[in-house]
Amino acid sequence: MHIQLTNKVAVITGASTGIGAATAIEYAKAGATIVFGDINEEDARKTLSTIVENGGIAKFRRTDVTVENEVAALMETADTEFGRIDVLVTSAGILRGPSVRIDDFETATFDSVIDVNLKGTFFALKHAVPIMGKGGGGVILCIASGAGVRGGSSSVAYASSKGGVNGLVMTVENQVASLNIRMHTICPGGLATPLKLGQIAESARRGGQDVDAAVANARHSLGEPAGVARVLTFLASDEASYTRGQIFTR
Numbered sequence: 001m002h003i004q005l006t007n008k009v010a011v012i013t014g015a016s017t018g019i020g021a022a023t024a025i026e027y028a029k030a031g032a033t034i035v036f037g038d039i040n041e042e043d044a045r046k047t048l049s050t051i052v053e054n055g056g057i058a059k060f061r062r063t064d065v066t067v068e069n070e071v072a073a074l075m076e077t078a079d080t081e082f083g084r085i086d087v088l089v090t091s092a093g094i095l096r097g098p099s100v101r102i103d104d105f106e107t108a109t110f111d112s113v114i115d116v117n118l119k120g121t122f123f124a125l126k127h128a129v130p131i132m133g134k135g136g137g138g139v140i141l142c143i144a145s146g147a148g149v150r151g152g153s154s155s156v157a158y159a160s161s162k163g164g165v166n167g168l169v170m171t172v173e174n175q176v177a178s179l180n181i182r183m184h185t186i187c188p189g190g191l192a193t194p195l196k197l198g199q200i201a202e203s204a205r206r207g208g209q210d211v212d213a214a215v216a217n218a219r220h221s222l223g224e225p226a227g228v229a230r231v232l233t234f235l236a237s238d239e240a241s242y243t244r245g246q247i248f249t250r
Helices: 019-027 042-054 066-080 105-133 157-179 194-206 212-221 225-235
Strands: 009-011 034-036 059-061 086-091 138-143 183-189
Touching: 009 019, 009 105, 019 034, 019 042, 019 059, 019 086, 034 042, 034 066, 042 059, 042 194, 066 105, 066 157, 066 212, 086 105, 086 183, 086 225, 105 138, 105 157, 105 183, 138 225, 183 225, 194 225
Parallel strands: 009 034, 009 086, 034 059, 086 138, 138 183
Antiparallel strands: none
C-alpha cells in the first residue's frame, strides 16, 4: 500500500531527532506539509534540510513544550501559514533518572520529566484541538511507551509520565470524537534513539560497566525510528480511518 498524505498539514513536537525526526521526514515524503518544534535547534536544521532537499515543505519553530505560550505559538504558526492542522504528533520526550530507586529519586528530576512528557503533551492537545476542529477534524498521535502502559521502566519518572500520556489520550479521545478527531496512543518498543541510548549509557555508568560496550551491544537488539515512522504515516492517513485505540510497535 502506497500511503499518501498529500494536502495534509502535520505538526510534530520533538522532531529534531529520534521518532519525531524520522516521522517528519517520512510524512514529507508522503506529501504532507510539516511544522515542527523542538529546543534542539542544531539537529532541527538537519531535519529541515533533509526534508527540503528532497522536495518537501517544512517549517521549524523553536519550541519548549514545557512553556505553554511557545506550544500555542507552534500551533498558531501552522494555522496562520498553512490554514489548518490535519495531523498532530506529540513526540517530545526525555528520560532521566534511570536505575535510581524511588527513595533516592530527586523530586526535581521527577518534575522535569513530567513537565516535558506529560504536560508538554497536554499543552499540544489543548492548543491543537480547536484549530483541528474548525478545519473539520484530523488525527492526533501521542507517543507513549510500553513503559507505564504494559510494564515498568528503568526510570520512575519516565514510566509515570508515559502512563499519564496513555490516560490523557483515553480521556480526551471521547471529548474530541464529535469534532471528527481520531486519537491514538503509540507505544514503541526499544529503539535506537538518542533518548534510549542515553538511558543505556547512564545505567551502565551507574552500574560501573563499560559504557561504550553497553551501547554497542544494545544496538543489536534495538529497532530503528524509521520503522515506527512508517506506522505513524499509515495512522495519519485516510486509510487508517477504521483504526482505534492503542498501537504497540517494535
